[in-house]
Amino acid sequence: MNRRRRIYEGKAKILYEGPEPGTLIQFFKDDATAFNKKKHDVIDGKGVLNNRISEYVFTHLNKIGIPTHFIRRLNMREQLIREVEMIPLEIVVRNVAAGSLSTRLGIEEGTVLPRSIIEFYYKSDQLADPMVSEEHITAFGWANPAELDDIMALAIRVNDFLSGLFLGVGIQLIDFKIECGRLFEGDMMRIILADEISPDSCRLWDIETKEKMDKDRFRQDLGGLVEAYSEVARRLGIINENEPIRGTGPVLVK
Amino acid sequence: MNRRRRIYEGKAKILYEGPEPGTLIQFFKDDATAFNKKKHDVIDGKGVLNNRISEYVFTHLNKIGIPTHFIRRLNMREQLIREVEMIPLEIVVRNVAAGSLSTRLGIEEGTVLPRSIIEFYYKSDQLADPMVSEEHITAFGWANPAELDDIMALAIRVNDFLSGLFLGVGIQLIDFKIECGRLFEGDMMRIILADEISPDSCRLWDIETKEKMDKDRFRQDLGGLVEAYSEVARRLGIINENEPIRGTGPVLVK
Ligand SMILES: Nc1ncnc2c1ncn2[C@@H]1O[C@H](COP(=O)(O)OP(=O)(O)O)[C@@H](O)[C@H]1O
Ligand SMILES: Nc1ncnc2c1ncn2[C@@H]1O[C@H](COP(=O)(O)OP(=O)(O)O)[C@@H](O)[C@H]1O
Ligand SMILES: [Mg+2]
Ligand SMILES: [Mg+2]
Structure with missing residues (x-):
């Protein structure tokens, strides 16, 4: 094999x-x-x-x-x-406060956010994926402003689709993480979605019971x-x- | 008194x-x-x-x-x-890596940044001033996009002036923090610079010796x-x- x-x-x-x-x-x-x-x-x-x-x-x-x-x-x-060619960022879209957002900003888990929020984390095991802003990303050349615009537009579309998809099956999309990369075709370069989208990379709550159906079951030892x-x-x-x-x-x- | x-x-x-x-x-x-x-x-x-x-x-x-x-x-x-009316943000402008930027992104203190970087921290003793991005600021209404534009323009002008001022007296401006507020005059509202600018809120290094002439002397017990x-x-x-x-x-x- x-x-x-x-x-x-x-x-x-x-x-x-x-x-x-x-x-x-x-x-x-x-x-x-x-x-x-x-x-x-x-x-x-x-x-x-x-x-x-x-x-x-x-x-x-x-x-x-x-x-x-x-x-x-x-x-x-x-x-x-x-x-x-991977862009070394984790792009997080949040609809409801949970996880590090709740902790860092003191917002109770489950609070619906005033609007969806996009966050960026610099992908580095050594540095423990620090949160970064557009300023860091463009200053250090991890992505240029045009690429960042494409990434954010893509992230918002993915959020719209996933929100609908999960709502349709009785699941609330709390937040999710995506990774993007550069696809080179001839002279052209496009930003495309890479990596995975799964309960490992999303927070998914049952709409009725609010039960967690995602990797928080592992993080929080819920079994x-x-x-x-x-x-x-x-x-x-x-x-x-x-x-x-x-x-x-x-x-x-x- | x-x-x-x-x-x-x-x-x-x-x-x-x-x-x-x-x-x-x-x-x-x-x-x-x-x-x-x-x-x-x-x-x-x-x-x-x-x-x-x-x-x-x-x-x-x-x-x-x-x-x-x-x-x-x-x-x-x-x-x-x-x-x-204070805007609950600390606005940090960095020209050279030091402090939390060095730690968080693994960039050696003293490294000249590819360009000046503006960072925002949510002013909260309870939450230990977490770093936030424009997304958080506008979503939670701490400042609106037009105000943020004004704040960033102001921060850049202050950086230009301070860089020149300190250079003129043999001091390198590594970074600094400002706070801004809303001044209401009749129907008009303007964003103005508030709080203080001092060695408590700047990192200042002697250009020749690189000696620290700021609050890091206290943070790092340098005396x-x-x-x-x-x-x-x-x-x-x-x-x-x-x-x-x-x-x-x-x-x-x-
Ligand atoms: N289409 C792709 N091309 C190249 N690399 C990819 C692609 N999709 C995902 N990757 C990378 O492959 C790795 C997937 O394995 P994973 O176990 O998730 O790694 P990590 O521990 O680095 O997150 C990730 O580093 C991810 O960035
Ligand atoms: N022009 C102003 N109007 C109202 N409040 C101000 C003004 N300038 C500064 N402040 C606020 O006054 C306080 C200054 O005291 P300081 O000891 O620095 O407080 P802190 O511990 O909150 O930083 C700060 O909270 C600052 O936001
Ligand atoms: Mg991974
Ligand atoms: Mg103060």
Whole structure:
């Protein structure tokens, strides 16, 4: 299986050389990390679920004209993607106060924000992903002002789509994180959506019960992470009712 | 002496009711605090020096058409100012990496930045002045986009003036913090510079020796704070050569 060249191993995924130039294979691991790797665990089945959920979201983003790196899913844990030059930022869009925003600004978790807020974090394990502003990003050349405009427009479109998608299945989109990259085609360069969108990178609350259906189950030791991710996948119609997902066992692929 | 009504006592200054409506008296204490009040000391003479240095800077900013709250100095520790509605932000302009920027982004102290960077911190002792971006500021209504534009234009002009002023006396302006407020005149509202500009709110390094001539002497336990502030005042021509400044003793007012 490992004839392929491994390009990068991150906290939750591995990138392999793809079958053609300009492509990569993105492998979803079961590893969960939080608080800059201070907390780590392996959660059997998480990778399979994230691969499926991210496939579903990126496929539909592509359909509504939001450019993404996603080409197609290859198997339970892998997807074929377009290689991009990553912009070293985590772009966070928030609709409801939670997590670090609540802590830093003293706003109670669950408070609906006066409007959606975009935040940027400089992607660096060593520095623990510090928050940065447009000033830092353009001064240090991580992205230029035109690229930042594209990134923010893209982030807002993704927020609109995801808000609708999750609302439709009884889930409130609290916030999410995306990563973008530069795709070079001939002389042209476009900013496209890369990485993943999954319960690892979103905060998702059941609209009725406010139950957390995302990685906060791991961060806050709430348990039931695979069950929650499976429920997200079920509501989205990605996996069948009552079908348990386990990384090792057989999985029904619709 | 205390017939006047005390409006507010902060970490380094006290505000008293002024002689006319719309005015306040700003009293400079000798207190020094850092790291969100975790460190505190009283440094005999600091208040007198900051009152004089801030007077000097604000007077000249007024002269070049940058609107400030400063009306006139009243005595060794007090100045008459215009009362404004404070915008709850600390606006930091950085020319060279130091302090929290160095720590957060892993940039060695003393590195000249690719360009000046403006940062915003939400002024809250309780939250330890968290960094915020334009998104937070406008979403939470601390300032609107037009006000933020005015604030940034003002910050850049202050940076230009201070860079020149200090360069002229052999001092490198590393960074500084300002605070702004809304001045209401009839139906009109203007953003003006408030608070103080002094070695408490700037990082100032001797151009030759790189010696610190600012509050970092207190933060980093380097000693010689009053001597350093006096040297800044001397170079600016505010106090005479060889004239020691002490809050309690007599002070030569040029
Ligand atoms: N299309 C792409 N091209 C190149 N790199 C990508 C692409 N999509 C995602 N990446 C990068 O691949 C890595 C995914 O693995 P992950 O485990 O999430 O890593 P990390 O721990 O760095 O976040 C990330 O560093 C991400 O920036
Ligand atoms: N012109 C002004 N009108 C009203 N308030 C002002 C004005 N200038 C400064 N202030 C406020 O007065 C206080 C000055 O005292 P200081 O000891 O610096 O307080 P703090 O500990 O809050 O920084 C600050 O809170 C500042 O925002
Ligand atoms: Mg990642
Ligand atoms: Mg102050």
